[in-house]
Amino acid sequence: MTPGWITTTLLDNDAPGGWAVARSRDGFLHDANGPLFPREWLKRQDLSVFAEHGIGHLDGEPVCLLELDSAGEVQGCSWQGLRGFMLQGDHTLYKVLGYAAQIGTWAREHRFCGSCGQAMVQVPRERAMYCQACDLRSYPRISPSMIVLVTRGDEILLARSPRFVPGVYSTLAGFAEPGESAEDCLVREVREEVQVEVRNIQYMGSQCWPFPHSMMLGFHAEYAGGDIVPQADEIEDAQWFSIHDLPPLPASRSIARYLIDLYLARRLGHAEPVLPG
Ligand SMILES: NC(=O)C1=CN([C@@H]2O[C@H](COP(=O)(O)OP(=O)(O)OC[C@H]3O[C@@H](n4cnc5c(N)ncnc54)[C@H](O)[C@@H]3O)[C@@H](O)[C@H]2O)C=CC1
Numbered sequence: 334m335t336p337g338w339i340t341t342t343l344l345d346n347d348a349p350g351g352w353a354v355a356r357s358r359d360g361f362l363h364d365a366n367g368p369l370f371p372r373e374w375l376k377r378q379d380l381s382v383f384a385e386h387g388i389g390h391l392d393g394e395p396v397c398l399l400e401l402d403s404a405g406e407v408q409g410c411s412w413q414g415l416r417g418f419m420l421q422g423d424h425t426l427y428k429v430l431g432y433a434a435q436i437g438t439w440a441r442e443h444r445f446c447g448s449c450g451q452a453m454v455q456v457p458r459e460r461a462m463y464c465q466a467c468d469l470r471s472y473p474r475i476s477p478s479m480i481v482l483v484t485r486g487d488e489i490l491l492a493r494s495p496r497f498v499p500g501v502y503s504t505l506a507g508f509a510e511p512g513e514s515a516e517d518c519l520v521r522e523v524r525e526e527v528q529v530e531v532r533n534i535q536y537m538g539s540q541c542w543p544f545p546h547s548m549m550l551g552f553h554a555e556y557a558g559g560d561i562v563p564q565a566d567e568i569e570d571a572q573w574f575s576i577h578d579l580p581p582l583p584a585s586r587s588i589a590r591y592l593i594d595l596y597l598a599r600r601l602g603h604a605e606p607v608l609p610g
Pocket residue numbers: 476478480503505506507508509522540542544545547549583587588589590
């Protein structure tokens with residue numbers, strides 16, 4: 334048995350046994366034992382299965398995803414969004430569900446060729462969809478995004494989007510555009526969102542963010558000039574906060590929180606946090 338979670342290219346859906354997770358628009362099915370169910374049992378429930386994908390091995394046992402058309406009723410079970418699993422519970426299980434969500438979304442959105450519109454087929458032994466007419470392969474989509482903590486000595490720049498939980502302030506973030514490096518993206522996003530200039534950009538680490546398919550590239554950068562002007566619509570408020578008097582912060586497993594906690598630890602001489610993968 335290999336411990337932990339290992340994604341696999343593809344599994345044989347006809348081989349019996351293993352675990353399954355079920356996903357609908359309402360999230361993942363779970364009961365008191367969590368979101369993993371014996372696969373054979375789950376397939377016997379009255380669920381409208383749209384697609385089945387082998388996704389990996391957990392502690393050596395195969396795991397598959399049942400993508401559903403709708404959230405059915407299963408006695409003793411309820412549905413919970415991926416974000417809920419990110420916020421609390423076992424981190425390895427959240428990784429399983431995050432991967433399942435990305436594969437399920439990608440497969441659902443790539444049934445037809447984006448070039449000619451014909452049905453695509455699953456490539457054997459590879460996580461890819463294929464259009465024979467165009468000789469075109471589509472791989473799971475990942476969107477590179479940068480995230481940055483802008484610092485000024487004992488102050489850090491935090492902002493809030495109208496989408497955030499009330500009161501919470503976070504680091505700045507944004508999707509990379511074609512033609513940009515992560516650093517170009519950082520400079521542009523900080524300018525756009527708060528009209529501030531930065532220098533001494535330092536890469537701190539990355540995190541998969543399956544909402545729905547971001548790859549977060551995390552940085553610290555020093556303030557170099559400009560007064561904060563929040564971008565209309567995108568940024569509700571942005572401020573310099575003293576590291577000794579911070580507002581409510583993002584979830585502890587997010588890279589946003591890691592970037593903040595890491596800066597605080599270095600500034601205050603505490604032990605450095607570990608970035609959850
Ligand atoms: N893990 C973490 O700690 C954090 C993760 N994030 C994530 O970072 C990503 C980017 O942050 P935002 O401030 O929302 O982005 P942003 O500042 O670039 O603005 C969002 C806008 O970008 C456009 N957009 C949506 N999907 C896109 C894509 N795939 N490529 C290019 N443009 C796209 C849309 O117009 C959307 O309204 C999001 O996935 C967000 O959830 C943001 C903050 C913290």
